[in-house]
Amino acid sequence: MEKKISVFLFTLSILIFFMGAPDTGKGNADYVGSETCKGCHEDTYKGFLKSVHGKKAISGSPVNREGCESCHGPGGQHAEKDEKKGTILAFARMLPAKERSSRCLTCHEESKGSAFWDISRHKSSDISCDQCHSIHKGTGKSLKGREPELCFTCHKDIRAQANKQSHHPVREGRIKCLNCHDPHGGLGPKMVRADSVNELCYKCHAEKRGPYAFEHPPVSENCLLCHEVHGSNHNSLLTWRVPLLCQSCHSVEGTHPTRPYTNLHSFSGSATAGKNRFFGRSCLNCHGNIHGSNHPTEEGRTFVR
Known part of the structure; x- marks a missing residue:
């Protein structure tokens, strides 16, 4: 009887040992550091170092200041994949816009201008942060292009209107789309930076206010x-x-x-x-x-x- 108990306890201990052992194979999701990312993504890495994200402490992940992995998540599994593209991490194009933006909001939820993002037309239209902002390049707002061309990428009907003979001087560079619209949302109609259209117009045309x-x-x-x-x-x-x-x-x-x-x-x-x-x-x-x-x-x- 004692022998049977000993065999049972020995077998149980072996099972517990293997169940608790860390997964060192392709399922490993440990943090590997930005230097590992650099091995395959050197150009992206160099651009990232010059960007706003690269120059500031990034606290978006459980491990503070993990560089690339602060946004993309732990890269162990990705780095060990044999395929060229490896395991898809955050910001992959097939991911829903809401999921991609949620990565940004981990840090930027309290940022100026993001208070109304949840009720914005852009969010409800499945526009994600990375469709307008560059994560790895640029300074300041890190936009992927200059106004108004960036906005015209989607708003082609507005481009046509701006080219009519009577127009606000957007194409001349005297005003910008962001002077009137808040791309992150607001309480006014059409994402304007005022409670009403008239209040917005009066900011420039004060003589018409009465x-x-x-x-x-x-x-x-x-x-x-x-x-x-x-x-x-x-x-x-x-x-x-x-x-x-x-x-x-x-x-x-x-x-x-x-x-x-x-x-x-x-x-x-x-x-x-x-x-x-x-x-x-x-x-x-x-x-x-x-x-x-x-x-x-x-x-x-x-x-x-």
Whole structure:
């Protein structure tokens, strides 16, 4: 009986020993250090040393300041793989955008501007941090390209608008996309850096803010009722040419002949015949203070002065 117990205990001890032994084969997930990474990824390693990430202490992994492995995870299994690409680590293209960004948020969750990332349009559209930011290269914000070309990579419709004859001077470099939009999200619509479109516009166009004694309702409601944001083929970024833009609201017959001009209606006829039509900038020739007026007269109420 004692012999059987001895054999059982010996066998059990052998099993426990092998179960507890560290895996030194291809399943090893130990940290191997950046020098090991350098052996295969020398160009990437050299660029990393010059980057913001390379110059700062990286505390994103359980082992502080592990260099490459702070973001990519332990590289033991990756380094021991026989295949050329080895085991895929973080930031592999097949990984979901949320998982790739989660690596960045390990350190950058409290960074300035990231408070609204979870409710941003970029996140909900499966845009990951590494689609705009370079992990291994660059300084400062480490963007993969210059504005506005980086933004135009996805927003091709905005590129077309910015090339129209009337446009905000983005392509001239006088303003940037980031002057108006926060790519990491915000409380305003369209990721703008304000609570509303009007508040954003007023940052540059303060003279249009008011308050006025006589307010023009569409102006105080939303600038975009009359203006395009990025570009237009009409003067002053207008959504439609004058007088048709004005007549889209002021269509009731009154003091002026307000029938909209189309190709079916000509300008022929005398002024007394009732066939004259507004054309060109004629509305604005008289109603010059179209955003609002403080003049305490009827001319002020009608935005003439």
